[in-house]
Amino acid sequence: MHMADALLSPAVGGTFWAGSIGAIAYASRKLRENLDDRLIPLMGVLGAFIFAGQMINFTIPGTGSSGHIGGGMLLAVLLGPYAAFIVIASVLTIQALFFADGGLLALGANIWNMGIYPAFIAYPLIYKAIVKKNASNKVITIASVLSVVIGLQLGALSVVLETKLSGITELPFGTFLLLMQPIHLAIGLIEGFVTAGIVIYVRSLRPDIVDDLEGVKALSTGGSLKKVIIVLGILAVLTGGVFSWFASTYPDGLEWSIEKIYGKSGVPERQNPISGTLTEIQKKIALLPDYSLPATGKEEEKPSWPAVDTITSLSGILGGIMVLVVVVIFGIGMRVLRKKMRKT
Amino acid sequence: MTFDSEYFNIGYLDSLSYKDTFVHRLDPRVKLLVSFVFILFVVSFPKYDISGLIPFFIYPVFLLTAGDIPLRVIAKKVLVVSPFALFIGIFNPLFDTNVLLTLYGISITGGWISFMSIMVKFTLTVSTALLLIAATSFLGLCEALERLKLPKVFVIQLLFLYRYLFVLLEETFRMLRARDARSFGKKGRDIKTFIRLISVLLVRTVERAERIYQAMLSRGFRGEIKVLRRHSLRFQDFLFALFSVSIFYIFRHYNIVNILGETLGRTLR
Amino acid sequence: MSHHILELKDVYFSYPDGTEALKGISFRILHGESVGLTGANGAGKTTLLMNLNGQLFPTKGLVSIGEIPLNKNTRQEIKRKVGFVFQRANDQLFMPTVYEDVAFGPVNLGLTPEQVDERVTNALETVGCLHLIHRPPHRLSEGQKNAVAIATVMAMNPDILVMDEPASNLDPKSRRQLINLLKGFAHTKIIASHDLDLILDVCERCIIIKDGRIAADGPAEEILLNKTLLEENNLELPLSRQKR
Structure with missing residues (x-):
């Protein structure tokens, strides 16, 4: 579900870049304040691990098609929110550069969609709230599935919003949601079970890997979590503000496409000297007998409509x-x- | 996408980035920023615009040729990663069925035009991102990010990830070979085997991190890592930036395609 | 000044899970000595090495380097004196380029940029890899990686060189180059290996470990040619001394 540059407008892409850079700066500062030196190499190789792990395919039961892990929640369980977020952001950056997954402008949106939700929402509010020390396998499974599913649903919703607000797709909002959310529910269920399986199996091999970094993960509870949520709230309001400003300045955002589906209006063309000349040319040489330009009277009323x-x-x-x-x-x-x- | 091709792809792009051409020698900061500005210009075009985008092909073509990068590699990668943009874009012709014009008896709807526009934007932005990394070493890009004031924790994370990416891909490759040698056909690819395989890989990875940490401590590590600076801004960097951005600006504000087409149309008449 | 540079007195070590890995090890190593350390898998070689530079601390007994006893306070100083070359070069080379990797230690020692440059150049010259200085590690061959890994340690100017299986991944030619390199070092060396030919070539003394205890300690020529002793320890005669 990587967003692509071609589906974004500069305003939406830029807003999410700003949001993601802000989150990276915040997480980095948090890490520097309480850095356990061990984390530096651990975060690095775990990033490479996610990459390598995504290269291994498995068969999805009942379908015969194959899938791979995303790994966001797994990282959060192993490293806690701040370090996990930095690792996810680094993996996405390398994917954007070397595999052109997404693109440079969309990278901001992708870090937001696939990093913020699992690391700062689903992990602390769901996983951490359910899983306590020495939790049973069943509890871990429930927590993993729930948190992965919710993280992915939020991410998918974000993709829909970003694309719609950029005003490039013609997909109606509802249809788009119906396309994205169920697919990501299925993906989330599988990823959730796989994540739980890995956490449980690794805990049986080396319990300390899952439990030992508690000191680092403790950062996620108490006062600092509140701060995270406050910061996220502010970012959301800001983002919303930019969006609504953007949507009102360029009506080819949400409302306009809804209007179009009901067929209320056609697409007017901006008066431009070339089209006039062309009509003339065509009339003269009669190459295109049934060529018709749409009415050109309306454009004074809504000059910002696209040409x-x-x-x-x-x-x-x-x-x-x-x-x-x-x-x-x-x-x-x-x-x-x-x-x-x-x-x- | 099979495992091998991914692995060799990333290795191949990496090997291209060590060439020594005008483009490779430019300061990574300049290349990164100019490419980013380029992408902003490209996506700023409204959704029914195609002609305005066409002149922008000059920038990726410049990186490709001046950087001495094989076209085939980039073209193949652009094709491989297109599904999401294609998936979203293909709905436009279905929902936007206003006929904008009829050409030789064929009706062309707004949906098809905006779909084409998405695909052109997609090709431009994706090829530029790939060419950027093919023409700039990853270390150079990390240096650029550090000097553009991104947090050091993040830059060091990128460097470590990149360093161990190759090591871990090789290790994974060996594990997969072992799996495939002992399983026949589709067996061995079920979720249970997968979970066990990836868990073992995870444990090994954590153990590797522990060994690396010991190696770091053994050489006096106390929490500080220095990011080396290799590049400095030179005259040609400023020139490149100024020239490129002015060209983008001109292309954005004057529709070269229409101006040329009009002139041509007049001469034909 | 005493002539021993490293001394172990009745060293015990147990892992947190209760495994006793070292059960009373004592030996002294003199200035400039080259000592081979061998024994079956799991005999405790790597654990012993890790106790020499403070990666682990003995649960009982004493390790001292020169006149300094190893403890948490002296750990940093000891790490500077004991250069540790890890078994896998990939774990030792964690920086983005050869230069930065070799410079990592000297930078941490707080040297000036000029001094760092000098250390890096010298260390790489010693191992014959100066031409690789700007390469990233993933573009080196295994033999080159091993040589650079040694350079990263040499750049710290250690008094003692400790190596864990230095030749395990090498092809015969790279292995021979490594042996010649090691022979050329005047440092005190402790080399843990299953490669008995390498020990025979490089070291004058050999210690065999069995179940966390010293099973034999003496001149390498004597110990490595004692067939019964070797077989008791899951080892066999060096290939070069086997009759065919």
Whole structure:
């Protein structure tokens, strides 16, 4: 469920970048204050472990298809919220760079969706609240499944909101939710059981790995948790503020697409000199007899509505091809230049 | 995506990043920021815009050619990672069925145009991210992040992750070989085996962390790690940044495609 | 000044789970001596080594380096004197490049940047790896990794070099290079290994550990050619001395 750059608007992408950087700075400061030196190499190799672990596929029961772990909640159980969040953020950063999972702008949103919810919400509020010291396997299983499912549901909801607010998809809000939430419920159930299985099995092999870092994890309780929730609340309000400002400035956000589904209005085209010229051209050469431009009267009322792109017109196509040819020639030229430079 | 291909992919991108070209020599901070600005410009286009995006191909093409990076590698990766954007974008033609124009008797709806626009944006942003890492060493990027004031804990985490990524991938690879050698067909890939396999890998990983920590202590570690600075800003870095950003700005505010098309249309007439 | 540099007096060690790994070990090592340490798997070799530089502390008995007894207060000082080369080079090389890895110790010693540079260059020259200085560790061969791992320790200018299975992952040529390298060091050396040929080549003295106790201690030539003694300890004659 990695968000992609192409589905984001600059405002939404930027907001989530700011939020995620803020969270990274906050978690780093918390870690520095109480740093157990052992954590530095442990966090590093656990990040690499999540990566390597995601390369191992298993068969999902009853479906025959294969899946892999996400590992966010597992990290939270092993490392506690702050360290786990930093590790998740680092894994996502490397995925964005080397596998282009998501992209650079979407990285902020991805760190938010897959880091904040498991580390700062699902783990402290659900997992930690259920699992006490020496908890039974059953309790661990229930806690893992619940916290993973809720973490993933929040993440999926975030993806829907981010995409809708960016105003790029035409998927109606409800349909989009119906697509995303059930899929992530299924994923969450499997991930939850697998996480529980790993925690229980590792505890049987080496109990200290699961229990010993309590000192580090203790950071998550008491006053500092309250602070986290307050900070999250402020961030949520800020985010909401930016969103609503954004949504009102650019009506092609939520309301507009809803309006469209009911077919209340067509898409007006902004008056532009080229389309006029083109209509003329077409009339003259009669290449496109039933070519019709939508009515152009409405645009004064709502000037901020998006323009229909002129690539759909003849000049657009011609110009597009020309620019592409120039780019390709530029590329070939650079290659030739490089080869020549290497020879001399 | 099989395990091997992932492993060799990341190793291959890593090996490309040690080349010595104009692009590779640029300060990582500049490359990172210019690429980020590029992506912001690209996604700032409204959803029915395609033509305005086309000139932006010049930037990835420049990184590709000036950085001496094989096109095939990048193209393949762009294709492999497209599913999510494709999955979301493909709904646009279904829901946005307003016919915007009819060309040679074929009706083209707004949905198809916005879908195309998403795919163009996707290609531009993804190829730029991949080219950035192919043309900049990961260490260089970490240095850039540190100097752009990201928390040191996070930067050191990235460095450690990257260092042990290769080690752990190899270890996982060996474990998988052992699993596949003892299981036939689909057997051995069930969840129970998976949990046991990954738990053992986890325990080994934690033990490795303990050994690394001992190795660090044995060499006087007291909680401080220094991130080395290798790069410094030079004239060409400023030039590159200034030139690129002005070009992006021009492309954003003047629709080159339309201007060219119009001129061409006039000459045809 | 006394001539011993390392002394163990009746050292015991038990792990938290109750396993007794060392049961009364005593020996002295003199300046410049090279000592091979061998024994069956689980005999306590690695535990013993870890007790030499404060990774573990004896539950009973005394370890002293020079005149300094090992305890929590002297741990940092002892770590500087005892250079520890770990069994797996990957665990020893944790920094992003060879330079930073070799510099890690000297930087922690608080040296100036110029002094650090000098230490790094010297250490890498000693192991013949100066040309690798800017490489990241994942782009080194196993043999190169081992050599660089030794350099990371040499850069600390230790008095004693302690090595755990230094040749375990090496191909024959890299192993031979390592042996020649070790022979060239004037340091006091303690090398734990199953590679008895390596011990025979590098060390003049050999100690065999069995069940946490010393089973034999004497000149390497004598001990490593005593077939019955070796077989009692799950070992066999060095390959170079086996009759075919």
